Amino acid sequence: MTSQTLSAATLASGKGHKDENFPVASWLLKPRHRAPIMAFYRFARAADDVADNEHATAPERLALLGAMRATLSGGSDAAPEGLALREVLAEYRLSPQHGLDLLTAFERDCTVNRCATWADLIDYCRVSAMPVGRYVLDVHGEDRATWAANDALCAALQVINHLQDCGKDYRKLDRVYIPLDLLARAGARVEDLGGERATPGLKVAIAECARLTQGLLQQSARFARDIRDTRLAMEVAAIQALAERLTARLRTADPLREKVHHSKAQMAWIAGRAALARALR
Helix, strand or coil, X not given: CCCCCCCCCXXXXXXXXXXXXXXCXXXXXXXXXXXXXXXXXXHHHHHHHHHHCCCCCHHHHHHHHHHHHHHHHXXXXXXXXXXXXXXXXXXXXXXXXXXXXXXXXXXXXXHCCECCCHHXXXXXXXXXXXXXXXXXXXXXXXXXXXXXXXXXXXXXXXXXXXXXXXXXXXXXXXXXXXXXXXXXXXXXXXXXXHCCCCCHHHHHHHHHHHHHXXXXXXXXXXXXXXXXXXXXXXXXXHHHHHHHHHHHHHCCCCCCCCCCCCCHHHHHHHHHHHHHHHHCC
16 A cells, blocks of 8 residues: 555445444434534544554554544645534534544554553543543533543443453554553563463453443443433433443453453343433433
């Protein structure tokens, strides 16, 4: 692939919103809110694919992300993905800040491949995950007092994804999100992530990350109750329930040996039950 043909489109993974572990702009949301959320998702998906591409060099990936940043900020029209979101933001009178924060996370992914501590991991989530929920809340005109609970839930979802993919991220990208100090305290090595199954020490480190994630989910437990829009509250309740189930599994599972994911049927049952419970409040 030459620099002349390199673009976000050529680095696309083919992954879409239906492939994600948690609902994205589901049918629960009002139709008028789904369009701006899907525009944000497509932008985020394109930037994520650029950052995670194993064939492009770090300078090439950073250049593409820089073009997306300049376009989203209004200084350029070079990146179609940035231009598409910029037009949606103008139509709905929304700030580009959440998208710019996401780009900070993806730029970091191009140059930083380890987290030293849990605090470092949460700081990464501050730009990689929290802006997504904040954007959805802004689309719905929700009170920013909900941001604290949103931030806890979004960080939990991000850590769950990292734990699910910890082996693949290490083997394909040499990227490790499990904090190095947790690995060391558990007697595990980074290289353990390349195995076919987790060593005892690595299982301890993964379980500790899951335990800390349960703490985040405790902080977000009342999030759905504080959201004014009933349909958004139903979706948040569904996501909270799915996250709680996955986190409980990750305390004992081995994500190197097995896929720690819900099946489509499990997702529908867990999410539907939680959403209905919120609707009946």
